[in-house]
Amino acid sequence: MEGVVFKRQLQIRWVSFVADFLLAGMVVGPLAAPFLAASGLPLLPLIAKIIYFMGSHVCPQPDMGVALAQPHIMAVCMRCYGTVAGLLITRLLYEVTSGKGFYWLSQYDWSGAAFASVLMMAYPLELAAQVLGWWSFNNYIVTLFGLVTGLAWGLFTMPILHGRQQPEATLIQDN
Numbered sequence: 001m002e003g004v005v006f007k008r009q010l011q012i013r014w015v016s017f018v019a020d021f022l023l024a025g026m027v028v029g030p031l032a033a034p035f036l037a038a039s040g041l042p043l044l045p046l047i048a049k050i051i052y053f054m055g056s057h058v059c060p061q062p063d064m065g066v067a068l069a070q071p072h073i074m075a076v077c078m079r080c081y082g083t084v085a086g087l088l089i090t091r092l093l094y095e096v097t098s099g100k101g102f103y104w105l106s107q108y109d110w111s112g113a114a115f116a117s118v119l120m121m122a123y124p125l126e127l128a129a130q131v132l133g134w135w136s137f138n139n140y141i142v143t144l145f146g147l148v149t150g151l152a153w154g155l156f157t158m159p160i161l162h163g164r165q166q167p168e169a170t171l172i173q174d175n
Helices: 012-041 042-058 078-097 105-120 122-133 140-161
Strands: 066-069
Touching: 012 042, 012 066, 012 078, 012 140, 078 122, 078 140, 105 122, 105 140, 122 140
Parallel strands: none
Antiparallel strands: none
16 A cells, blocks of 8 residues: 555635634634733734724624723624624534534525524614613623524525535436
8 A cells, every 4th residue: 555645635615714714703803802902012902903993883882892801891792792602603503514404594595584584683673672762781681682693694694605515417418
């Protein structure tokens, strides 16, 4: 068996790679920002400012973030971070199940899209209830509503973003 080399071609699915890269940034960034800002090291507070800038443009209430390194808070509120947590959970679930299961909503076409859309309304409905004064901001409540939204979003989109490529069917022609 001398000289036998096993070759396996590395195939990168770019959509999947980019989606995972962005998700990793959304998971780590808001948590890291307060510690980077509090570090006092030369370049790290600048990186924190960039993360806070992005958080202020995607989160409706970034000033409600949890204080992780006093006086610095997370770059997003717990509603937004709950949404990110739901996306992370569904990404891990997709990796474990390889997209097999009744709960992956994209397999149901428009019905799945409609059901996912209804569940995704948890976040904006909770935010509207808070803005209208029906209840005050509570980290536990907003995290739960964000989590429902993130799970719904992930259960619909993960098979689309990370689906395994099927080999193309070959046509056999009779001569």
